[in-house]
Amino acid sequence: MALNIRKTERGRVYFIGAGPGDPDLLTVRGARILSEADRIVFAGSLVPEPALHDLNDRGLWVDSAGLTREEIVGQLVEGVSKGEIVVRLASGDPSIFGAMAEMTTELDNRGIPWEVVPGVSSVFAAAAALRMELTLPEVSQTVILTRTAGRTPMPPGEEIEALASHGATLVIFLSIDRIEELVARLATVRDPETPVAVVARASWDNEVVCRGTLATIGGEVRKARVMRQALLIMGDALDPERRKKARSRLYAADFTHGFREGKNTDPPSPS
Ligand SMILES: C[S@@+](CC[C@H](N)C(=O)[O-])C[C@H]1O[C@@H](n2cnc3c(N)ncnc32)[C@H](O)[C@@H]1O
The missing domain is CATH 3.30.950.10 (Tetrapyrrole methylase, C-terminal domain)
Known part of the structure; x- marks a missing residue:
């Protein structure tokens, strides 16, 4: 079955989970959008930017470590206003202690489209x-x-x-x-x-x-x-x-489910 790969949109912010550190643990979708991005705003203390740089050496990399929330949002908004593909790179998965809501609320207030690409949490x-x-x-x-x-x-x-x-x-x-x-x-x-x-x-x-x-x-x-x-x-x-x-019921020999018939493991009855 062919995978339906979605086209990356200009003028949109992608919140991408960079994974726990090893660049190999970035998802395929995350790596593809990152390689296409014009501006990448990353959390420098946890995202290994040098290791990911090979994926995109033409975009603008902005370390958010020294920026306030307003400045980070300012970076995202500026990129979108120029019609760029903008990435906010979070460590692990953005949904866990990712301070994402406070940014997406600001984007929503300005009518800026955004989406999330999950990552491997630490x-x-x-x-x-x-x-x-x-x-x-x-x-x-x-x-x-x-x-x-x-x-x-x-x-x-x-x-x-x-x-x-x-x-x-x-x-x-x-x-x-x-x-x-x-x-x-x-x-x-x-x-x-x-x-x-x-x-x-x-x-x-x-x-x-x-x-x-x-x-x-x-x-x-x-x-x-x-x-x-x-x-x-x-x-x-x-x-x-x-x-x-530890033994789960799912793989127990006598357990039947939609994909497998259970096997009767009772000892044979004496004839
Ligand atoms: C701001 S939170 C971000 C968590 C991230 N969103 C995730 O899903 O892993 C940062 C904390 O995540 C944990 N963390 C992040 N990366 C880690 C790693 N590679 N190894 C161990 N802990 C990590 C640490 O507890 C760190 O203080």
Whole structure:
């Protein structure tokens, strides 16, 4: 079946998820639009611009690290007014802590068309680095993606203690610089032996993986000198023993579904 590749439109803003860092993890659609863009506004602290430059060495690359929201929007609007193909390159996937709504509202107010190209979030690159499933049958079937308050406060009810008490796999962004405080708060509601991992710069050449428990991870992170660009994953889905025992119903021999007839695994009845 031929893929119906959509034509990239001039005078439009594309919010593209750049993926977690390794340029290989940019989607095919993202790479195609990026190669066609006239202006690329990127988050310099997390998007590896030098690695992506090969995809487009003729467009204007603007690092948004030192810009205010108004200045970033100004860049997008200016590009569109010149009939350019404009890209806002976000790290990972733009829908997770991507500060996208505050820009798209401004674009909507000006009647500027925009669309989103999803990306591989760092949470998935971290899970790949750990070679783990975030969901494990009968261990955790829920994943919570969250952060702790920095300059952005947490809404009521989303305190880390409340979220951690669920027992779901917990993924915490934007908080590694406060690891000691974070683990102390988690330890008020979870067993100190709960498995925890921290992955820094997932998928980059200098990726760092720290493994431990709630009781030990702070020390491991300090030893590895991880201060930023890292996320913390906590939960029993990280436990290798629980992983070995995990079995889903989907692939069980006696389970029938739309694509496969179940096999009867009952022992033959004595004749
Ligand atoms: C502003 S948020 C953006 C998240 C991004 N939209 C995503 O989907 O991964 C930045 C935070 O994401 C996490 N992060 C981004 N890239 C990462 C990577 N390659 N490895 C580990 N954590 C990363 C860190 O917690 C960092 O503080």
